[in-house]
Amino acid sequence: MNQPQPQISRDATTGSMSGPGVPLMRLTTYIAVGVAIFLAAVKFYAWFETGSVALLSSLVDSVLDAVASIVNLIAVRAALQPHDREHRFGHGKAEPLAGLLQAVIISASVIFVLIEAIPRFFEPVAIAHGEIGLGVMIVSIVLTGGLVTLQRYAIRRTGSVAISADSLHYRSDLLMNLGVIAALLLATYGDFPIFDPIFAVIVVAYLLYSVWAIIRQSFDMLMDREFPEAERARIRSIALTHPDVRAVHDMRTRQAGIHSFVQLHIELPADMSLQRAHIISDEVEAEIRLAFPETDVIIHQDPEGVDEARAEFT
Numbered sequence: 001m002n003q004p005q006p007q008i009s010r011d012a013t014t015g016s017m018s019g020p021g022v023p024l025m026r027l028t029t030y031i032a033v034g035v036a037i038f039l040a041a042v043k044f045y046a047w048f049e050t051g052s053v054a055l056l057s058s059l060v061d062s063v064l065d066a067v068a069s070i071v072n073l074i075a076v077r078a079a080l081q082p083h084d085r086e087h088r089f090g091h092g093k094a095e096p097l098a099g100l101l102q103a104v105i106i107s108a109s110v111i112f113v114l115i116e117a118i119p120r121f122f123e124p125v126a127i128a129h130g131e132i133g134l135g136v137m138i139v140s141i142v143l144t145g146g147l148v149t150l151q152r153y154a155i156r157r158t159g160s161v162a163i164s165a166d167s168l169h170y171r172s173d174l175l176m177n178l179g180v181i182a183a184l185l186l187a188t189y190g191d192f193p194i195f196d197p198i199f200a201v202i203v204v205a206y207l208l209y210s211v212w213a214i215i216r217q218s219f220d221m222l223m224d225r226e227f228p229e230a231e232r233a234r235i236r237s238i239a240l241t242h243p244d245v246r247a248v249h250d251m252r253t254r255q256a257g258i259h260s261f262v263q264l265h266i267e268l269p270a271d272m273s274l275q276r277a278h279i280i281s282d283e284v285e286a287e288i289r290l291a292f293p294e295t296d297v298i299i300h301q302d303p304e305g306v307d308e309a310r311a312e313f314t
Contacts, residue, residue, distance in 0.1 A: 028154040028163055029073040032170070035147045036066035039140050046136035049129045053120055054183040057113040057200045058137070058176060061207070064109045065173070068102040069166060093256045095160065099218035102166070103211045110204050110211075117204070120197035127196060130188025134181060141177045144170055159294075164217070172210045176203045224254040231292075238287050239266055244280050246304045262288060263298035270303040277301045 043059040046052075127133070151167035154160065183199035186192045226232065232253060239248045251264035266284060268277050281299040288297050302308070 024154050025158050025160055025163065028150055029069065029166075031150060032069040032147060032166055033066065033073055035143050036062055036069045039143060040066050042136050042139065046133045050127050050133040050184070051125060052127050052130075052133055052180075052184060052187065052196055053113075053117050053125075054180045054187075054196045054199045054203070055133050055137075056116055057109075057203045058140070058173075058180045060109045060112055061106075061173060061176065061203070062140075064105045065170065068105050071098050071101050071105075074098070093222060095256075096218035096221040099214050100222075103214045103218070106207055106211050106214075110207050113200055113204050117197040117200040120200075121194070124193035124196070127184060127187040127193065130184045133184045134188075137177050137181045137184070141174060141181075144173050144177065148174065168210050168213060172206050175206060179203055221255055227253040227255075227260075234291065235262060235264070235288055238291060239264065239284050241287070242280060242284050244268055244272070244276075245284065249302075250300075260292055260295040261298075262292070262295055263300070265300045265302050267302045267304045267306075270305055272303075 040059065040062040043055065043062050047055045047059045148167060148170050151163055151170065155164050155167060179199045179202055183195050186195040227235075232251060235253070236248050236251065239245055245266045245268065247267040249265050249267070251262070253260070253262050255261070266281065268280060272280075278301075281301055285297040285299055289295055
């Protein structure tokens with residue numbers, strides 16, 4: 001997990017989110033919905049005019065992009081809500097839930113495109129008005145490229161998993177659109193209609209790859225997968241850098257949307273006062289939060305040399 005540097009802050013008392021990253025996340029989701037709806041409309045017109053199954057695959061993907069982006073918008077709004085009495089860790093897991101729903105939606109599109117494409121391997125269909133389809137696909141590439149650029153900027157600033165999942169299949173759309181253009185050129189001007197279903201199946205394969213990436217990322221977050229070992233080692237090193245910290249154990253880490261959670265035990269000199277132990281914990285917490293912004297850190301202080309059960313894993 002590569003930790004971003006989020007431009008988002010949270011009020012420790014109310015849990016309300018603020019900072020330039022919050023409106024950026026909202027703006028990105030609104031633009032994604034608008035782009036997806038517009039592209040679905042123009043691709044429907046182009047498919048109606050051309051009858052291309054490769055273009056149909058792109059149309060279906062854009063329709064599902066619109067649905068997924070709307071789900072994404074709702075999930076991001078939920079994830080940015082402050083923690084409350086019933087959700088004291090916040091609402092960050094709305095993002096991976098949205099990611100899984102997007103994976104289901106994309107999988108449905110794969111089945112639909114295959115149903116349409118497979119018969120054309122046996123009975124290729126000539127493409128009509130290919131120039132219309134080509135024009136629409138060029139517009140699609142320009143708009144999708146602009147959206148992906150905005151999404152990548154938002155991901156760097158916020159670390160949003162929902163936007164990351166959304167961006168993943170929009171990036172796949174860029175390759176898919178190039179494939180559809182190639183299919184239209186070959187079918188229209190090269191008189192090779194068989195390439196229409198071939199490129200449709202290639203699109204399907206790439207969509208399946210995207211689905212797996214989204215499922216893996218979302219599932220890891222829902223199941224509270226630990227940070228990568230390199231980042232856990234970094235946290236441990238930060239804590240041990242403090243001159244009064246003798247050891248670190250029972251460290252647990254997880255992520256929920258743009259929020260991360262770290263808890264650990266630090267061993268301090270046995271004769272240290274409670275007040276001094278509290279000050280050291282605050283100092284260690286501040287250093288960890290500096291390295292891992294937007295992270296809740298919980299530290300338990302243990303006197304050095306105490307024999308107790310520890311939850312360490314190899």
